[in-house]
Amino acid sequence: MRTSSEEEKRAGLSVLRADNPAAAGHALASPARRAADSGGDIAILADRISKKYRIGVAQASYNTMRDAMTNLLLGPFRRARRRRTEDAEGMDAGGETFWALKDVSFELKRGEVVGIVGGNGAGKSTLLKILSRITEPTSGTAEIRGSVGSLLEVGAGFHGELTGRENIYLNGAILGMPKVEITRKFDEIVAFSEVDRFIDTPVKHYSSGMYVRLAFAVAAHLEPDILIVDEVLAVGDAAFQKKCLGKMGGVAKAGRTVIFVSHNMSALVNLCEHGLLLERGRAVAYGGIDEVVSRYLSTPDRDQSGFADLTNHRDRAPGMQPIARAIGLRGEAGSYRTVAYTGDDLVFEIHYDSGDVTLDLVQLFVCSFGGRRIFTVGTHHSPEFSSVLRGKGVVECTLRGVQLAEGDYTVAVAFGRHAPRHDMDYVENALAFRVEFKDFFGTGEGPLPHQGDVVQRSEWNVPSEALVAR
Amino acid sequence: MSHVIQTQGPVSAPPTLIRPTSGWTSLQLGEVWRHRELLYFMMWRDVKVRYKQTLLGVSWAVLQPLMTMVVFTIFFDRLANVGSDGLPYPLFSFAGLLPWNFFAQAVGQSSASLVGSANLISKVYFPRLIIPISSVLIGFVDFAVGFVFLLGMMAYYRTWPSIATIVFVPLFILLAAGASLGVGLWLSALHVKYRDVRYVVPFFIQLWLFVTPVIYPASRVIGKLQSAGVPVWLYGLNPVAGAVEGFRWATVRSGAPPTSIVLTSLFVTIVLLVTGAFYFRRTERTFADIV
Numbered sequence: 001m002r003t004s005s006e007e008e009k010r011a012g013l014s015v016l017r018a019d020n021p022a023a024a025g026h027a028l029a030s031p032a033r034r035a036a037d038s039g040g041d042i043a044i045l046a047d048r049i050s051k052k053y054r055i056g057v058a059q060a061s062y063n064t065m066r067d068a069m070t071n072l073l074l075g076p077f078r079r080a081r082r083r084r085t086e087d088a089e090g091m092d093a094g095g096e097t098f099w100a101l102k103d104v105s106f107e108l109k110r111g112e113v114v115g116i117v118g119g120n121g122a123g124k125s126t127l128l129k130i131l132s133r134i135t136e137p138t139s140g141t142a143e144i145r146g147s148v149g150s151l152l153e154v155g156a157g158f159h160g161e162l163t164g165r166e167n168i169y170l171n172g173a174i175l176g177m178p179k180v181e182i183t184r185k186f187d188e189i190v191a192f193s194e195v196d197r198f199i200d201t202p203v204k205h206y207s208s209g210m211y212v213r214l215a216f217a218v219a220a221h222l223e224p225d226i227l228i229v230d231e232v233l234a235v236g237d238a239a240f241q242k243k244c245l246g247k248m249g250g251v252a253k254a255g256r257t258v259i260f261v262s263h264n265m266s267a268l269v270n271l272c273e274h275g276l277l278l279e280r281g282r283a284v285a286y287g288g289i290d291e292v293v294s295r296y297l298s299t300p301d302r303d304q305s306g307f308a309d310l311t312n313h314r315d316r317a318p319g320m321q322p323i324a325r326a327i328g329l330r331g332e333a334g335s336y337r338t339v340a341y342t343g344d345d346l347v348f349e350i351h352y353d354s355g356d357v358t359l360d361l362v363q364l365f366v367c368s369f370g371g372r373r374i375f376t377v378g379t380h381h382s383p384e385f386s387s388v389l390r391g392k393g394v395v396e397c398t399l400r401g402v403q404l405a406e407g408d409y410t411v412a413v414a415f416g417r418h419a420p421r422h423d424m425d426y427v428e429n430a431l432a433f434r435v436e437f438k439d440f441f442g443t444g445e446g447p448l449p450h451q452g453d454v455v456q457r458s459e460w461n462v463p464s465e466a467l468v469a470r
Numbered sequence: 471m472s473h474v475i476q477t478q479g480p481v482s483a484p485p486t487l488i489r490p491t492s493g494w495t496s497l498q499l500g501e502v503w504r505h506r507e508l509l510y511f512m513m514w515r516d517v518k519v520r521y522k523q524t525l526l527g528v529s530w531a532v533l534q535p536l537m538t539m540v541v542f543t544i545f546f547d548r549l550a551n552v553g554s555d556g557l558p559y560p561l562f563s564f565a566g567l568l569p570w571n572f573f574a575q576a577v578g579q580s581s582a583s584l585v586g587s588a589n590l591i592s593k594v595y596f597p598r599l600i601i602p603i604s605s606v607l608i609g610f611v612d613f614a615v616g617f618v619f620l621l622g623m624m625a626y627y628r629t630w631p632s633i634a635t636i637v638f639v640p641l642f643i644l645l646a647a648g649a650s651l652g653v654g655l656w657l658s659a660l661h662v663k664y665r666d667v668r669y670v671v672p673f674f675i676q677l678w679l680f681v682t683p684v685i686y687p688a689s690r691v692i693g694k695l696q697s698a699g700v701p702v703w704l705y706g707l708n709p710v711a712g713a714v715e716g717f718r719w720a721t722v723r724s725g726a727p728p729t730s731i732v733l734t735s736l737f738v739t740i741v742l743l744v745t746g747a748f749y750f751r752r753t754e755r756t757f758a759d760i761v
Binding site for chain 2: 132134135139140141143144150153156157159161166169170173175178179202
């Protein structure tokens with residue numbers, strides 16, 4: 001798989017399959033010819049896929065629609081609005097249409113596991129919808145070899161009145177499993193979901209965790225040649241997420257082709273070999289997942305000045321209110337900075353505007369550059385903090401003597417209520433910073449790379465020579 | 471994704487080509503056929519859910535036409551005396567209400583079906599035709615229950631089913647199903663674009679009842695048409711008129727069959743079905759974007 005050459009030029013990055021050097025450097029020929037070249041090895045061949053949304057049509061009369069549908073509708077609007085403020089690229093002269101995807105070409109081999117990386121509105125979901133045949137491209141073609149199972153939502157078609165057992169069959173049928181196959185895998189699905197005792201209870205009585213587990217259990221037992229997965233791992237508790245990741249990893253090992261979308265960089269890095277980076281509807285890079293993720297994390301959307309505007313941040317979780325407005329990392333002198341030293345006090349200032357909503361919980365998640373969380377701090381961990389935040393303001397968080405090893409890090413920020421716990425805003429990859437090692441231990445020596453992200457002072461004694469000598 | 475093939479080797483199935491379509495496209499009925507299990511599960515879900523949530527369950531299928539019949543008998547027979555071609559009015563009206571209710575319910579359900587399944591449409595691929603088809607087909611459950619009741623009424627009034635009953639009842643109910651699917655295809659596709667359809671449909675069905683020989687015998691209209699010199703078959707332009715009149719003829723009334731009306735209705739139904747299906751397929755590609 002690779003992006004077309006013009007995109008590579010634009011991107012200034014040419015990350016191509018090392019095992020396919022012959023294909024490098026030229027744009028895709030017609031799908032038929034390419035497919036013939038590569039024999040039966042190709043799973044998906046996308047040729048200049050573009051999708052245009054017309055804004056005027058959708059604007060008509062949707063105020064009576066349910067939330068889910070409204071979201072679906074407003075998605076393109078929000079993207080459009082952002083696009084308009086950011087740049088005019090991709091907009092038609094009239095401003096009534098915009099390209100959610102523009103000339104995306106790639107080629108995916110059988111058994112390849114590819115993560116699609118990109119901010120909100122980059123076109124990830126649109127691409128998945130086109131590949132799963134939910135919607136048609138405006139132009140361009142994609143050739144798909146093999147059966148496709150797409151998992152854009154867990155529990156599609158679940159009905160609250162039906163029992164767990166009935167929903168397994170219904171959801172399985174909707175996802176494309178023949179009845180005999182569902183029957184064969186039934187026990188396995190139930191065991192995976194951990195809801196055995198309630199399998200004959202209507203799912204409306206399930207807790208949300210049980211509901212999601214059951215829904216994912218069905219989906220996880222799909223065995224298509226090509227599996228398309230959207231952000232579904234964002235649901236469920238941590239333990240179950242891990243189990244799902246394991247299951248998906250198993251799917252990948254079984255030789256199936258997997259396309260995976262997530263904002264969770266560590267899940268992407270763990271699961272995928274390759275990554276495709278989308279930016280404003282265009283494929284800008286394809287390559288090893290590590291390169292693509294780090295490229296994504298260092299693109300200009302991320303402010304390099306130690307201060308970032310979060311108002312329209314691309315990594316705000318879906319459905320969240322834009323409460324976090326900006327975040328800055330201050331140095332001792334008071335100016336913003338992007339580099340700190342191990343052992344420094346790091347001061348994050350977070351600007352918020354909650355409108356009329358009251359909040360009492362602010363959290364910062366410090367993550368490695370790959371997205372894995374290293375630690376979380378929050379107002380609820382601070383015994384002195386008892387403020388209720390409302391309207392506009394700034395809250396400061398000081399990390400005393402930060403024990404991070406040398407490397408690149410990002411922070412995510414969340415606003416919400418503590419009891420009962422309720423998240424109102426969550427922005428991933430809000431700010432990136434670098435930590436460099438200073439003589440933290442007083443020995444002149446620091447940890448070597450790959451010895452962990454955290455440094456820890458330690459004391460070492462030999463309590464009794466005699467004991468050792470014995 | 472109809473077949474989840476478990477193969478590790480090269481995939482021999484022909485590749486799926488995703489490309490923009492424009493204008494009129496093929497109906498791809500084969501694709502619908504491949505998804506027949508899904509069709510079955512969707513009907514099964516709807517039937518199950520309907521009877522799980524209701525207190526009286528399946529008896530609604532009888533109660534609804536029965537109560538309508540009582541009201542009709544009081545007002546149209548006793549007070550207005552609309553006539554019933556010599557049949558007992560309760561039997562006459564029930565035999566008309568059964569196919570009519572099937573039609574009205576199927577049109578109501580199928581026209582709202584796509585918008586009601588918006589969540590599925592925007593998240594999962596399957597031939598969208600399945601949605602209105604399943605909402606028409608589940609009407610057969612209510613119909614079957616009501617039909618058993620009709621047979622009981624016929625026994626009570628000593629009107630015995632004939633060969634025509636056995637042969638023609640399935641055909642006329644298929645005609646009603648075809649007509650409602652034809653109308654349902656048009657309305658469900660329009661509903662995605664224009665939400666007004668939701669308000670129009672109940673009103674439109676109400677009016678439709680009055681131009682269909684359910685309350686009154688077709689003979690009264692036919693008489694008027696004949697005296698005005700209008701050909702009788704024109705009455706069949708309302709496809710439900712042919713279905714209701716034919717069904718009533720096949721069950722409770724002997725005599726000459728309403729052939730010309732039925733043939734016209736059959737023609738109109740086929741036109742509705744074909745145009746509806748093509749219109750549906752033509753607009754289908756935008757459903758996921760605007761629903």
